[in-house]
Amino acid sequence: MSQIDRQTVEKIAGLASLKLSEEEVLYYQDQLSRILDYMDQLKAFPDGLPATWRAELEQAETPERPDRAEPSHVIEKVLQSAPRVVGTAFQVPRIIE
């Protein structure tokens, strides 16, 4: 059955910025394989839509509002929840090595 191998599990974890323990790798390999097997049944349903159909073309127009500057007064409140703060800024780890 196992549709996805261990390397694939590790690869998608990396893409999602997650690091898995050995136990987690085995758990997710088993669960994801079973789920993806089940999802393969999608291919069996008839698809009468034209090949050119695109979901985004069906969307109603995105409404717009006037482009006006407004005070928001939330800086302090937002920074209350920031993990680390310097002055009025988020503190981040070193980006340039």
Add this chain to the structure above:
Amino acid sequence: MREPFQLPAREIARLTMDGSLKPEDTANFYARRTEDLHQVCNTHTLWDKDAVLNEAEKQIDYIQAARYAHKSLPLAGVPIAIKDNIMVEGQMATCGSRFLRNHRSAYDATVIQKLKAAGAFLFGRTNMDEFAMGSSNENSSYGPVLNPWNRRHVAGGSSGGSAAVVAADMVPLALGSDTGGSIRQPASFCGVLGLKPTYGAVSRYGLIAYGSSLDQIGHFARRVEDLALLFDVLAGPDHLDSTSHRGAPTPTLPTLAQGSLLGTKIALVRDFLGEGLDGEVRAHFEAAMARYRELGAELVEVNLPHIKASIPVYYIIATAEASTNLARFDGIRYGVRVQKPGQNLREVYTQSRSEGFGREVKQRIMLGTYVLSAGYYDAYYAQAARMRELIKRELNAVFASGVHLIATPTAPTTAFELGQKTHDSLAMYLGDIYTIAANLAGIPALSHPIGFDGKGLPIGLQLMAPAFQEATLLRSAYHYEQQNQPQFDKRPRI
């Protein structure tokens, strides 16, 4: 003076406005009850009685001012519990996750502003599956909500806390959110009413996003009139939510009791009444449909050839959207930062996310990452988007043929035992079969009680209506409720 216990929200508001019920008595009564009961079923992520009563005092002044000004407040003095993924300024919003255990909301969600303006009391933050991902509430970092009818059973999810607090009369109303059934399924498991409005009918500004094309804020109540009352308060356009519907909403409360079910055409989905449906649930569902027929409704059967694709379609689209929505939880902008000496930015993201997210959330992020990744996008995501469109067209075609409502059981079983499905994700996902289609198509749906199984656990029936037809949905449920009051009135003993 009246006792506020078990009064409908509408009655509490009316008596508060005419002076025959003191709002402080209501606040104190329900605060005491929640204080006594919230740990019994683990319904809250945050319950602080003193803070709730302090906030209520401000609302009482506001209610008194409105009374002097002869201005009516639709929810005057009504306690309402809030799911822990909806922002209330200054309060914690953990989304059921230890990753957000320090997250304080910087602003009020639009629905919260509307509740405050309507005179309601905000009554605690309810427990939920982490990031609203789950159908049993067992994925909460705060432990599972226990079903008030039988504490060895789940309350359903992801809005399990909100369903349980209404079932246990800790509040007459509660807010939840519904991405694939997260209001309707716990409503069914806990024996209360749950409404998922049309996509865009109620603003989602201030709701922590899971699957943005599916998420909808909705609510729980014990009476159809209360479901309608709260919908009318919450519905309406909001320029802060670009997916909010621009048109003025149609009020549902004034037409609730009008007419009868005579001439209402209700469709049953043949594909849904076979394999996987519990025998007792099926029998109760059929009995309830017979009652709808006695009330004048015309029943028809329909085939929906694509409806069985709902589960794979949902778990592809919802997880794809979740994998992008949850990228913001990185330990920098949101979430608890885990940083070891010498770690660079990338390592901090990975470390924080790996320690912050729970097991199911990681699984859904990875599933979503997989179905969007190069080489798999067309087979999974693109195909699911096409199937979603076909499901939507099938449902719309049924409504276009003159059908007013589609009825299904809300869930294939009653509340299952704790731990029964925690190691089998697929088995858990399959339980969402009846509720997902309404999210995929963006149409409104509700769940109402229809009785109990042999173990004394509640059973629910789901009604779906065309987009923005909440009035039809609520009116039909109201007529059923009037003739089947005992199914709605029975309370759990806790």
